[in-house]
Amino acid sequence: MTARHTQPTHEDPAGFQARFQAFEHDGWARRSQTYDDGFGLLTAGAHTALLDAAGVGTGISVLEVGCGSGRLTAAALGRGARVTATDAVPGMVAVAAAAAPGALVRQAVLPGLPFPEAAFDAAVGAFVINHVAEPEAAVADLARVLRPGGRVALSCWGAAERNVAQSVVPAALAASGAARPAGVPERSPFLAHSDPDGFGTLLRGAGFREVRVEELSWIHRIDPDRWWRDLLSGTVLTSSLIEGQDRETAAAVKRAYDRLVAEYATGDGRVALPVAALIATGTR
Numbered sequence: 608m609t610a611r612h613t614q615p616t617h618e619d620p621a622g623f624q625a626r627f628q629a630f631e632h633d634g635w636a637r638r639s640q641t642y643d644d645g646f647g648l649l650t651a652g653a654h655t656a657l658l659d660a661a662g663v664g665t666g667i668s669v670l671e672v673g674c675g676s677g678r679l680t681a682a683a684l685g686r687g688a689r690v691t692a693t694d695a696v697p698g699m700v701a702v703a704a705a706a707a708p709g710a711l712v713r714q715a716v717l718p719g720l721p722f723p724e725a726a727f728d729a730a731v732g733a734f735v736i737n738h739v740a741e742p743e744a745a746v747a748d749l750a751r752v753l754r755p756g757g758r759v760a761l762s763c764w765g766a767a768e769r770n771v772a773q774s775v776v777p778a779a780l781a782a783s784g785a786a787r788p789a790g791v792p793e794r795s796p797f798l799a800h801s802d803p804d805g806f807g808t809l810l811r812g813a814g815f816r817e818v819r820v821e822e823l824s825w826i827h828r829i830d831p832d833r834w835w836r837d838l839l840s841g842t843v844l845t846s847s848l849i850e851g852q853d854r855e856t857a858a859a860v861k862r863a864y865d866r867l868v869a870e871y872a873t874g875d876g877r878v879a880l881p882v883a884a885l886i887a888t889g890t891r
């Protein structure tokens with residue numbers, strides 16, 4: 608087994624944010640062609656709840672941030688909304704534009720949206736706020752582009768013990784004795800906001816009213832080897848925990864994964880993995 612820890616020890620916050628953003632954007636660029644038919648099937652489990660929470664329907668002008676492969680974009684169009692979708696990564700923008708031809712899809716990094724104040728009735732972001740380098744500035748930017756009375760809805764992942772579909776990877780790492788690989792950011796800047804209280808405080812801090820945070824849970828039924836492949840081809844931080852290992856250690860992590868997911872076997876070759884997300888909503 609390897610044990611490599613070479614994280615910077617005295618890094619200023621701006622340096623960490625820049626390193627985190629570069630890590631994320633590079634990772635998502637490499638996932639843009641494989642995301643949709645894998646991890647994108649999991650995130651779709653929260654899309655209806657997000658669209659409902661933001662009040663997306665006929666004639667509503669909605670901004671989507673971190674649109675990925677465009678599944679939520681297409682669902683918003685299907686509700687009769689006027690949709691502008693954005694993503695930091697050109698490869699994702701191209702995939703989303705093909706998936707949702709009726710939407711305006713463009714590259715934009717959050718924070719730093721290229722739209723005027725009060726331009727939209729609603730804003731949605733599915734599992735993007737946990738990937739941004741500056742969550743406070745990102746939510747403030749969403750408040751800026753919403754009209755007064757407009758609704759925001761954002762999702763992040765729920766607590767590890769109820770979100771087994773993803774937490775199984777760090778659990779397998781721990782069970783196999785593997786170390787966190789060098790170069791993987793030690794935390795997400797969103798970490799302090801990743802529980803219901805913190806997520807709500809984040810939205811209130813940007814001036815949102817009527818803030819609510821609710822947990823959504825569902826089950827992801829899938830062949831366990833396929834899920835391992837989907838995690839590798841559709842996540843950035845999670846997959847880097849495996850990709851950064853040597854071959855022997857990666858094989859040990861996979862064996863630990865196999866043991867852990869076997870607890871969720873359904874007898875038909877698949878596993879039923881619990882998934883949990885938080886949906887935070889607020890009014891501008």
Ligand SMILES: C[S@@+](CC[C@H](N)C(=O)[O-])C[C@H]1O[C@@H](n2cnc3c(N)ncnc32)[C@H](O)[C@@H]1O
Nearest residue numbers: 635650673674675695696716717733735738739
């Ligand atoms: C987990 S994927 C979610 C994609 C999609 N919303 C979904 O539900 O499947 C995260 C997406 O956020 C994008 N992203 C990451 N950081 C971003 C940022 N700072 N601004 C805009 N998009 C970002 C990534 O390129 C990626 O497409």
